[in-house]
Amino acid sequence: MNIAKRNFDAVIVGAGGAGMRAAVGLAESGLKTAVISKVFPTRSHTVAAQGGVSASLGNSEPDDWRWHMYDTVKGSDWLGDQDAIEFMCKQAPEVVIELEHYGMPFDRTDDGKIYQRPFGGHISNFGEGKPVRRACAAADRTGHAMLHALYQRNVRANTQFFVEWLALDLLRAADGRVLGVIAMELESGELTLFQAKATLFATGGAGRIYHSSTNAFINTGDGLGMAARAGIPLEDMEFWQFHPTGVAGAGVLITEGVRGEGGILRNASGERFMERYAPNAKDLASRDVVSRAMVTEINEGRGCGPNRDHVLLDITHLDPNIIMTRLPGIREISIQFAGTDPIKAPIPVVPTCHYQMGGIPTNYNAEVVVHGEAVPGFYAAGECACASVHGANRLGTNSLLDLLVFGKSASQSMIEYIRRLPAAQPEIPQAEIDRTLARLARLDGQKEGADVHETRLAMQRTMQNHAGVFRFKEMLAQGVGKILAIAEDVAQIQIRDKSKVWNTARMEALELENLIEVAKATMVSANARTESRGAHVRDDAPDTPEHPDGRDDASWLKHTLWYRDGNRLEYKPVTLKPLSVDSVPLKKRAY
Amino acid sequence: MANRTISFKIYRYDPDRDAKPYMQELSIELDPTDRKLLDALVKLKAQDDSLAFRRSCREGVCGSDAMNINGKNGLACLTDIDSLAQPVVLRPLPGLPVIRDLIVDMTQFFKQYHSIKPYVVNNTPAPEKERLQSPEQREELNGLYECILCACCSTSCPSFWWNPDKFVGPAGLLAAYRFIADTRDEITNERLDNLEDPYRLFRCHTIMNCVDVCPKHLNPTKAIGKIKELMLSRAV
Numbered sequence: 001m002n003i004a005k006r007n008f009d010a011v012i013v014g015a016g017g018a019g020m021r022a023a024v025g026l027a028e029s030g031l032k033t034a035v036i037s038k039v040f041p042t043r044s045h046t047v048a049a050q051g052g053v054s055a056s057l058g059n060s061e062p063d064d065w066r067w068h069m070y071d072t073v074k075g076s077d078w079l080g081d082q083d084a085i086e087f088m089c090k091q092a093p094e095v096v097i098e099l100e101h102y103g104m105p106f107d108r109t110d111d112g113k114i115y116q117r118p119f120g121g122h123i124s125n126f127g128e129g130k131p132v133r134r135a136c137a138a139a140d141r142t143g144h145a146m147l148h149a150l151y152q153r154n155v156r157a158n159t160q161f162f163v164e165w166l167a168l169d170l171l172r173a174a175d176g177r178v179l180g181v182i183a184m185e186l187e188s189g190e191l192t193l194f195q196a197k198a199t200l201f202a203t204g205g206a207g208r209i210y211h212s213s214t215n216a217f218i219n220t221g222d223g224l225g226m227a228a229r230a231g232i233p234l235e236d237m238e239f240w241q242f243h244p245t246g247v248a249g250a251g252v253l254i255t256e257g258v259r260g261e262g263g264i265l266r267n268a269s270g271e272r273f274m275e276r277y278a279p280n281a282k283d284l285a286s287r288d289v290v291s292r293a294m295v296t297e298i299n300e301g302r303g304c305g306p307n308r309d310h311v312l313l314d315i316t317h318l319d320p321n322i323i324m325t326r327l328p329g330i331r332e333i334s335i336q337f338a339g340t341d342p343i344k345a346p347i348p349v350v351p352t353c354h355y356q357m358g359g360i361p362t363n364y365n366a367e368v369v370v371h372g373e374a375v376p377g378f379y380a381a382g383e384c385a386c387a388s389v390h391g392a393n394r395l396g397t398n399s400l401l402d403l404l405v406f407g408k409s410a411s412q413s414m415i416e417y418i419r420r421l422p423a424a425q426p427e428i429p430q431a432e433i434d435r436t437l438a439r440l441a442r443l444d445g446q447k448e449g450a451d452v453h454e455t456r457l458a459m460q461r462t463m464q465n466h467a468g469v470f471r472f473k474e475m476l477a478q479g480v481g482k483i484l485a486i487a488e489d490v491a492q493i494q495i496r497d498k499s500k501v502w503n504t505a506r507m508e509a510l511e512l513e514n515l516i517e518v519a520k521a522t523m524v525s526a527n528a529r530t531e532s533r534g535a536h537v538r539d540d541a542p543d544t545p546e547h548p549d550g551r552d553d554a555s556w557l558k559h560t561l562w563y564r565d566g567n568r569l570e571y572k573p574v575t576l577k578p579l580s581v582d583s584v585p586l587k588k589r590a591y
Numbered sequence: 592m593a594n595r596t597i598s599f600k601i602y603r604y605d606p607d608r609d610a611k612p613y614m615q616e617l618s619i620e621l622d623p624t625d626r627k628l629l630d631a632l633v634k635l636k637a638q639d640d641s642l643a644f645r646r647s648c649r650e651g652v653c654g655s656d657a658m659n660i661n662g663k664n665g666l667a668c669l670t671d672i673d674s675l676a677q678p679v680v681l682r683p684l685p686g687l688p689v690i691r692d693l694i695v696d697m698t699q700f701f702k703q704y705h706s707i708k709p710y711v712v713n714n715t716p717a718p719e720k721e722r723l724q725s726p727e728q729r730e731e732l733n734g735l736y737e738c739i740l741c742a743c744c745s746t747s748c749p750s751f752w753w754n755p756d757k758f759v760g761p762a763g764l765l766a767a768y769r770f771i772a773d774t775r776d777e778i779t780n781e782r783l784d785n786l787e788d789p790y791r792l793f794r795c796h797t798i799m800n801c802v803d804v805c806p807k808h809l810n811p812t813k814a815i816g817k818i819k820e821l822m823l824s825r826a827v
């Protein structure tokens with residue numbers, strides 16, 4: 001089979017916030033850059049982010065990047081790498097200002113500066129002070145405004161996009177360096193080799209491994225699947241954030257910014273129950289803390305509705321003008337998906353899978369790191385990467401910041417690397433290409449195999465039941481067996497549609513092959529980590545005087561690395577030493 | 592909501608297999624929790640994996656699943672299935688070439704969007720901090736920046752159907768005004784020059800289909816009116 005080949009300096013897979021921020025840097029530097037995206041760039045899932053992007057601009061009251069760093073380390077339950085966290089928080093004001101200069105339509109304060117609102121876990125004075133307004137916002141459409149501003153900047157920079165192309169596999173030389181990707185044009189079904197001196201994965205998360213998710217249909221962990229198949233481990237995949245406020249039943253996100261603007265969570269008796277769980281931060285405690293409190297309320301019979309299966313997010317006490325100006329999108333979502341106008345009645349909400357803290361292991365230069373060494377030519381940024389700035393639990397608004405900081409950092413690292421490289425590049429080994437061709441041939445030739453829709457549903461239900469907000473020793477152990485059995489079904493999934501043209505059946509099958517790698521990594525990593533930390537809380541690691549909140553730093557202050565080959569785990573230490581300031585010392589988390 | 596069966600007539604065309612397009616009659620039983628047209632399409636696809644349509648966020652912010660629903664353009668994810676007369680007739684967005692089933696080729700639509708220079712141009716050296724903008728100045732962008740580029744408006748506009756290569760269309764013109772209205776942008780005159788043409792702007796005959804179909808409740812006709820006003824005021 002003759003496959004077309006194209007050569008670039010840099011190839012970026014994914015056109016969400018991280019990919020497009022990196023593309024701006026690369027395209028403006030004059031390097032020949034391709035951005036491959038399975039959807040038109042502004043349809044990437046960054047578009048759905050609502051509440052804000054964090055930066056210690058101090059536009060409303062004093063703030064400091066060191067306070068932001070403290071909050072992020074604490075939020076991560078000390079699993080975040082403090083060098084990367086320092087890097088991110090220190091850079092935040094600069095990248096947010098750059099975005100404003102690109103044309104981002106931030107809301108404004110009365111004196112014309114970027115508007116900032118309170119958010120969960122954003123506190124002044126190293127966690128000791130009052131909540132601080134750090135979330136820079138464009139109404140409740142910050143992600144949409146940001147993604148469009150970044151796309152627009154790329155239009156200006158003449159970035160070359162390959163829109164509606166699905167990357168299939170990473171291509172590596174015999175010595176391990178990365179040579180690019182093989183991708184399929186959806187419109188024609190044709191394959192192309194994208195050879196590049198440097199390859200960036202900015203493919204987003206894989207929240208669709210769960211049955212109930214705020215994530216878009218496209219969040220299928222394509223970069224993680226490709227990396228895992230190419231022998232790259234996946235880091236800290238047991239840590240998934242369940243956002244406290246997904247619309248009950250529909251799963252659609254309701255931003256934490258609603259609570260930032262004064263929204264209150266209430267149980268069946270109307271009680272503001274967060275006062276019992278987090279006396280200081282209350283409704284603005286960290287997301288893992290709020291989600292667990294909600295599930296506890298529901299499990300103990302204080303849930304709302306005929307099935308007592310959700311709680312209520314109440315903003316009826318807010319000035320309707322505030323709702324119309326600061327939260328217009330939320331009002332629309334609530335009317336559309338909950339059938340409720342939040343000006344008049346509270347919104348039914350439940351914790352919903354939202355964000356993947358783990359991912360492809362990187363350092364703060366966005367280089368992919370395996371066994372302490374950068375994989376030459378390979379970079380990752382955004383939700384698909386694990387730098388690790390979010391550790392065991394991400395703070396709200398740090399995701400959009402992650403995209404900007406590490407998208408930019410990736411572009412800078414890639415520019416340096418590309419300029420150092422000799423012109424001649426190794427040929428792509430035929431065996432690498434054959435691996436993908438065999439996968440496609442198997443899919444097209446498969447008869448009497450498993451159904452894609454049914455198999456995906458089985459995976460999603462298993463993840464939901466066995467690795468949810470609260471985790472149980474027995475359920476995790478059973479979950480591993482179930483997911484491995486489902487993975488065997490995935491290996492022989494079948495499609496009926498064999499058309500060359502815009503074949504969405506083939507696309508969904510290939511996406512499922514990526515999702516299942518993420519599901520395996522999650523279940524196996526979660527089963528092995530026998531402590532509770534951040535978003536990973538299990539019944540056999542309860543709160544004890546010896547291990548407050550079930551966290552066991554002596555045994556588990558380390559990152560998990562899952563390898564697809566042999567389905568095995570390794571561990572690596574957490575970086576506790578920041579770049580320039582003192583380490584944030586270990587402490588029990590309280591909000 | 593109880594279980595109910597919904598009947599459809601859906602435009603089908605796979606150039607790899609079909610000599611010409613046809614309307615296919617289908618029906619599907621929905622669960623009580625299925626609320627939106629997209630929920631039904633996902634179920635139909637589980638039944639027949641060859642049905643092709645775009646979708647992503649399922650909450651009306653990514654702009655993927657625009658289609659012609661019972662004769663009117665809209666997003667499948669924001670359309671209440673129970674509000675639709677049956678059989679629900681689904682066609683691709685009108686006026687653009689069909690690639691397959693409900694998937695259209697949007698090249699021409701994006702070409703027009705790109706033609707208005709959709710980015711803030713400010714050649715004054717950037718300050719160290721943000722460029723200041725008062726809340727009132729920022730408010731001018733409301734109703735403009737929220738566009739999701741779904742193309743419901745442009746593909747419901749007869750002027751765009753006749754001249755998709757020459758008329759910018761409502762989405763592109765809404766974007767054009769979004770940058771004109773931005774106090775940080777410095778090239779208003781160039782932007783007006785770019786549109787001062789019998790086709791690019793003036794093919795808008797205020798039919799207002801765009802306003803009628805916009806799933807984000809935006810008003811391209813109003814934005815077009817403001818551009819025309821600016822042109823008039825600079826002419827006198």
